[in-house]
Amino acid sequence: MYRVLTEQFGNPSAQYPLGHQARTLVEDSRAVVADALGCKAENLFFTSCGTESNNWAIRSAAWHGRHTGKHIITTAVEHSAVLEPLRALAQEGYEITRLRPDRSGNVTVEQVADALREDTILISMMLVNNETGCVFPVAEAARLLKARKSHALLHCDAVQGLLKVPCDPVRWGVDLMSLSAHKIGGPKGIGALYVADSLRNFRPLLPGGGQERGLRSGTEATAQIAGFAKAVELRRENLAEKLARMAALKSYCRDRLLTIPGMETVGDGTAPHILSLSLAGYPSANIVTELGEQGICISAGSACHKGKPSHVFAAMGLPKKVAAGTIRVSFGPDTTEADIDALYAALKEHQSKRFPML
8 A cells, every 4th residue: 555655646537657557556456356256347346435335235226226115124233334324214215124133143034035025125134243243144135036036136235244254246146245445454444335237227326527437436545445455365365274263263262251250152153253242240341441451452342333332232132231241352364362361361350350259
């Protein structure tokens, strides 16, 4: 990114040589990200983040189905970047069905089938829940729509799924898929939206100068785009080994932390990079703050909650004490057993300060 900012800083839409260099860089980067997704480069459009991608997908899908109906299916545990634009559509007269997960955090394709109607125009379902690590049945939902010959589009927020779990919109038959670079070690402020070939009259969210083939106007964030592609390249190196190691560390962490009195798992998420637990009776905000002062970075849920209660745990029907004590531990390629041991020691110390006998 530094090299692009200092040496290849031309405007990709400009006709001078620096502009041509920047345009080549953007298109080469697009090809790299598209290859990781298993789609053609022309089906991938860069955005400012996953939130923009979600808003674009949802708003345009609603416009696409405007002559078919006003019914939309989602889950009650989607990211706010999906739930909030859907809330806005509800205020405009759309009917939103929110599927509730079971106590393990899972949603089934049978729930989708039961909710699907003739006037359903969109299903928006995340691939991996960002708080529980549960993997949702996106591919099965696509097959359901095909079997029912439904006109509904399928949108998938795959921000937490790219290069973590299988993610194949073309083979699955997904119409729209949202991505973000910072979940794979890339820069913040750059995302992408996959748009299937079938959506030839897809509506732009941001009209303007006609960048991104007229579908996403605004001067391209060239350095961030280059950073996105580089992050994809780096993450794909020995990816299977990285994912296996992350899954093993998650298992080690679960086993280690469950030896702490009162600790329990929340949900049964199978994604290799997210572990949700609860130390009931110990407010997670206090845990996060105290451990943060020791340089241990965990969270109480999504960073976008900013201290507010998690709608995910509420939808799962967790007891209040369990929900209030929930922490999310995330794993990356650089996480070590020593990191987990330090977390274990810090949690034990936090617990002993309140109840020394434990």
